[in-house]
Amino acid sequence: MSEPLNPPHPPNPPNPLNPLNPLKTPQPSKSPPLTIRTSFPYETTREDVRVPLADGTTLFARVWRPVTDEPVPAILEYLPYRLSDWTAPRDWQRHPWYAGHGYASVRVDVRGHGNSEGMPGDEYDSTELADGVAVVNWLAAQPWCNGRVGMFGISWGGFNSLQIAALAPEPLKAIVTVCSTDDRYDNDVHYMGGSVLAVDMHAWAATMLAFVSRPPDPQFVGDGWRDMWLKRLEAVDPFIHTWLAHQTRDAYWKHGSVCEDYSAVRAAVLAVGGWHDPYRDTVLRLVEHLPDRQVRGIIGPWSHQYPDRGLPPGPAIGFLQETLRWWDHHLKGKDNGVMAEPKLRSWISDSHPPATVYPQLSGHWVGDPSWPSPNIAPLAYALQGPPVIVRSPQQTGLDAGRFFPFGNDADLPPDQRDEDAKSACFEFEVPSEVRVLGRPRVTLRITSEVPRGQVVARVCDVAPDGSSTLVTRGVLNLSAREGRDKSVDWPPGTTDEVSFELNGIGHTFPPGHRIRLAVSSAYWPWIWPQPGSEAGFTLDPAGSALELPVRVGGADSGITFEAPEQSAPLGVVHPVTLDEQRPERLCVRDIAKGEWRLEVDPRYGGTRVYPDGLEFTEDAVETYVIQEADPLSARTRSDWTIRLHRPELAWDVTVTTRSEITCDATDFITSNEVVCRDGGEVVFHRTWEQRIPRTSG
Structure with a gap:
């Protein structure tokens, strides 16, 4: 009988989000308590309106405004996810809150979705972005607006906030982009390291096929809802057709990828992510490439969620208060010290046993004045031993966890020992604490007998009891080794050196633990396997290495956030x-x-x-x-x-x-x-x- 994968823990406490689904693996630290605000500096009103576009189409919008005779700035969240139902609970947590603090907070359905008119299109297509620019300009022209506009959003709303900022409409002065990407090809749900993402390339295309097929609501559009619905349905084409038709980084993916030209972004950017979200590397790139006067970044322990929602892993922060400081400075001109914060504020987690959910993670916040940071130094570990054949079973990767963790009980990777057994592993002792912050890199000397394949690298934290916690990972499609914009077969029987970055992370390896690098030739269902990849490859440790970005300097204290607040729930x-x-x-x-x-x-x-x-x-x-x-x-x-x-x-x-x-x-x-x-x-x-x-x- 094998030993338990997790150490014993007390009985699971009730989950306030779902009483039938108890939380697991409780931690001693706690999130600050959530405060539900029912009174604000301003009384508020709410109305549903139609935003007219130049072609006669109208977009459905919900506007929360403060009761005041003075015009105020507007902030926009622009999504295809149906404000009248699907995102309504989340919308009610934040839009009334912003309105109560002196902003017109506006939620708009994208064309062809929810109760907006028009036909649906591809994600972030030119029509969606042009409509978004038109909405920004319309908001600025309203008598209740002072002409200054901000945008915010998570995931899709974070994506198009960033992309519309790159189109630089004059009224758009600031954005808050959460769990988004600047690289639609290699840091989205479609491809990873040049490989097809089986797990979310398909799942998200299927989700959007269902979502785009939902009808408008007769309560908001009247008796014409069915005609609107049928016209929309005739325009539907599964996204997967387009996404699979572009398997390298071509013009299709460059559209909307802000990394093509960071200088196009003129608005101030607050970039927010979580170490358990697949898009967290975007925060690092934005902080690196945008000027100090324009950008600030925050990366916490969170999943693919707003950081105030209290969903695992925590701790949550007062995200609405933090963004209010951003809006007050950039939209109202208040000198409140928000730009005096470190350019990047990051959470570094303490070592923790493997589990599929962590209500709370222990750790601490650090601040860096720039990125790359002067407080980070590379620490290289040379791989040792004779050449090894890496021929992983195709099911390697079943314990990868969810590509998009949302705070559910089974989202995160369980103990990695089974995955490690299917991989070539190299271990390094930790005689003194190693704090990693940033993107590790692997350099591997590989011989392949077949033209196609992929290499997967995972870094795990191995405790004295043998349990293996996944810290981070990365993938390289071997045909993309010369660049994501091309596909070059590997000459069979030849040896070459490949080097690629793993996803960013903030993690502490304590003394007595071991750092494990696990290399596999398969990672299903995250990565769609290549034909012939069952042959694997030979890895020569000579000339191969793992490089960790280690935080060796900088102050670790003084970074705090308020406790989370929200407005009253929808019910x-x-x-x-x-x-x-x-x-x-x-x-x-x-x-x-x-x-x-x-x-x-x-x-x-x-x-x-x-x-x-x-x-x-x-x-x-x-x-x-x-x-x-x-x-x-x-x-x-x-x-x-x-x-x-x-x-x-x-x-x-x-x-x-x-x-x-x-x-x-x-x-x-x-x-x-x-x-x-x-x-x-x-x-x-x-x-x-x-x-x-x-x-x-």
């Missing part, structure tokens, strides 16, 4: 449903077939009832299947069902989608289906089947 009710008993992540092994199946419930929101009577039901399952010796057996599937029901209007619609990807040696094969019902009547049904050549992936 959404979450009824208990049977599907909530389904495991978040379930791994099934078919021993006879040598096949592994991972089933994932993304748990975005489930069933909820809104105060206005809307009943919203959402159910999704993602499935990833592979045979342990066959990279061409890889297949993914995503099934979604969304129901919207207003009993008082006798409105009851359902959207059902199915998305699948399989492959052979030359092509990806995609299959997608959408079925929409109004009551019991099928009003739309379409399937798409495509073969897309594997030019690089």
Whole structure:
């Protein structure tokens, strides 16, 4: 019998976010208590309005404003995620709060989504960005606005805030971009290290297929909702077709990638991320490439969430108060010291045992005046030993955790010992504390007998009891070794040196632990395996090394944040449903077939009832299947069902989608289906089947 993967811990406490799903692995430190504000410096009003565009289309908007005779700055959050239902609970936590502090806080649905008019398009396409510029200019021209505008958002809203800032509309003076990217190719949900991201390339395309197929709400658009819906549905095309058609960094991905020209951004930028979010490296790049007078960065221990929400891992911070300082300085001209803060404020976590969720992480904040920081020095570890064949089973990576952790119980990677056993491992003693801050780098001397493949590097913190906690990781598609904009086959039988960065991290290795570098040739389902990659490669430690960015100087005290605040919640009710008993992540092994199946419930929101009577039901399952010796057996599937029901209007619609990807040696094969019902009547049904050549992936 093997030893437990985690040390014993006290009984799990109740989870205030979901009483039926207790929190796990409690930590002794605590987040500051959340304060719900019901009174503010200003009384507020709220109204739904339509923003007119030049082509006659109107966008649906909700505006919270302070009650005052003086014009005030406006701040905009601009998303496709439906302000009248899907993001409404989150919107109510922050927009009324900003309004109560003297800002017109505005939430707008992107064209073709929610209750906005027009047809949906690709993510961040030129129409979406041009519409966003028009909204910024419209806000600045309103009599209640003083002409100065800010933008903020997380994920999609953080992306387009940054991209619209690069278009530099004159009224846009400042943005807050959270969990976003400046590089749409190599730091988004599509590709990683030049490799196809099976885990979210497919899952997010499938999610957006379901989302874009949702109807407008008759309570807000009236009796014309069905005609609007059917016209939208006729315009739908699965995103996966476009994303897989561009397997290298070409003009498609350069569009909207701010890293192409940082100087185009004129607004002040507060960039915020979390070490458990896949986009955290964007904060480091923005702080590096934007001038000191223009940018500040914060990276905490968080997942893909706003840092005030209290979702694991914590501790949470007073994010709204911190952003208010940003707005007050850049939109109201207050000299409040916000630009005197260190250019980058980072959380460095203490060593912690492996777990799939951490309600709290212990650690500390540090500040650096610039990035790269004068407080960081490289520490190189040379790999030792004879050449080793790296031929990982194709299921290596099942314990990678979720690409987008949202604070759910099964999001983070469990103990890595099983993954390490499928990899070539090199270990380094830690005689004294090593504090890593930034992006590690590996240099590996590789011999490959096949033209295609990938190399995956993980850094783990190995405790004296043998438990292995994933610290960070990185991937390189070997055909992308000469640049992400090209695909160059590896000459079979030759040896070459490859070097690539791993994701950034703030982590402390304590004395007595070991630093483990684990190198594998597979990482499913994060990375779609290359044809022939079952052959693996030979790694020669001679000339190979791990380089860690170690923080060796700088003050570690004096950085504090206020306790989190929010405005009063919307009051959404979450009824208990049977599907909530389904495991978040379930791994099934078919021993006879040598096949592994991972089933994932993304748990975005489930069933909820809104105060206005809307009943919203959402159910999704993602499935990833592979045979342990066959990279061409890889297949993914995503099934979604969304129901919207207003009993008082006798409105009851359902959207059902199915998305699948399989492959052979030359092509990806995609299959997608959408079925929409109004009551019991099928009003739309379409399937798409495509073969897309594997030019690089």
